Amino acid sequence: MYIIKVKGVAKIPDYIQLRDEKFTxxxxxxxxxxxKTLxxxxxxDKIxxxxKLANDLPFGKIVKLEL
Incomplete structure (x- = not known):
């Protein structure tokens, strides 16, 4: 699984994306x-x-998440 932090602009907040091995x-x-989403x-149970990883993650960087 991969995690990506997306920077929001103006009134749009910051978001996190979780993607599988095929990047779905x-x-x-x-x-x-x-x-709610997790x-x-x-x-x-992994929130x-x-x-913790998401808060330290720079915007736009894709990191493999090992759970």
Whole structure:
């Protein structure tokens, strides 16, 4: 799985994308509201791990996420 942090502009907030090995979009959620989306795709128990990485991640960089 891959994680990408997307910079928002003006009134559009920052977002996080989670993509699988084929780069298919699995989840797309606001940085400040990950709970509902991550729980929905079965990663509710990994929210703290994912958000710690996401907060340190620079915008536009693709990082492989090992869970």
């Amino acid at each position: 979009l699995l989840a797309y959620f606001r940085v400040d509201r990950p709970d 729980t929905k795709i079965g990663l509710g 703290d791990e994912i958000m």
